[in-house]
Amino acid sequence: MSVKQIKVNAIKNGTVIDHITAGRVLKVIDILNINDNNSVMIGMNLNSRKIGKKDIVKIENRELSEQEANSIALISPNVTLIIIKDFEVTKKVELQMPDSIEKLIVCPNSKCITNSDEVTSKFKIDSISKTVRCHYCEKKYSLEELKIKI
């Protein structure tokens, strides 16, 4: 199946995540924790009028809430969430950076309690400066230097 075909393949019910920064789609799938029952189609390095090159993912039979999907904004800005029902677009929104994020990020500070104890990591996000601050060790990091926990 070529990328071209995937791009045009429509799904009957489910979620499309569009305008993913090229090269990040696999990380997006990790974040979404998509279970084995869903068919997932991905497209990489597609041409986009909006952002040049983009990745895209289509998940069949699963409707993602904005809340579930918002953390994608951490690794890729300007992502669009599209909900499809019976081949019709029923919802289309640009994802917003959440104010805070739990679990998903590993604190880069090796002396942080979240790296030595059974603690859920928690970060406050400053979407303007594109930085996060660890709720526990209070260190500030740019979004670029963060590792996503899988």
Place this chain on the structure above:
Amino acid sequence: MKNLISMRDLSKQEILHLMEVAAKIEAGDIVPEMKRKVAALLFFEPSTRTMFSFDTAMKRMNGQTIIMSGTQNTSAKKGESFADTLQTIAQYSDIIIMRSPVEGSARLASEIVDVPVVNAGDGANQHPTQALLDLYSIIKTQGKLENLKIGLAGDLRFGRTVHSLAQAIAKFGAEFKFISPKFLQMPQYIKDDLSEQNIKFQEFVEMDGNIDDLDILYVTRIQKERFADPEDYEKVKGSYILEKSMLSNVKDNLKVLHPLPRVDEISTDVDDTEYAYYFPQAKNGVYTREAIIHILLGGE
């Protein structure tokens, strides 16, 4: 105020209120009564001075302390979790005062137990009671916290104390002189924080000649171990030792502070001058900690 974990949690107003209570306790206008109250001092990393200071504060208020110090007493070895240790200690005590090399551990503790938690230092992160006693020493000697000229000297890169102090006093507007070897300069993220608040600062590599316009000179120790080559240390260390002779043109109201212990970064001949304030500063720590415990246990 339910816990004292980080200076970042405190408003200007809360800081000033705390200063006021500390002053009243020092003057005897407030006499907190802690009879039948127990403070647990959990020092997962030894710090005799800080522990004694809290212990003294509690005892001056007729309270009791239970003390766990050093790593050998921690239950970690027996396989008990941090959460269980804290839960248990919380059953015996009215307040938990905790020091640990693990950053964020005091915050986590405060989320586990119902009694108030005081952070007595969590690694390189925060040491709010030190910052508050420094502020108390400043307001006591200068009559205000606003718009002072403050020199911070020594190891500004790894010194948690100077970081917290710079951030705390910046809330009141200040002008800073940072005096340190080039590779031990104030970290960029602190300088960014200050710039964002329009706080002016200058950087110097020499103490001598750069302290005459200061209201406060805060000296910290430069550890030899920070230098890869011990010879480099010998070369620069003289530039960060405060000698009595450097004080001939300073302002009358200048006070020299130091978190202690001092090694040789303040020459002992400075001790007899009117500028030396590091020992009273340690005493101020007791009043400040009394005030903190008093407020956290429901005092006004």
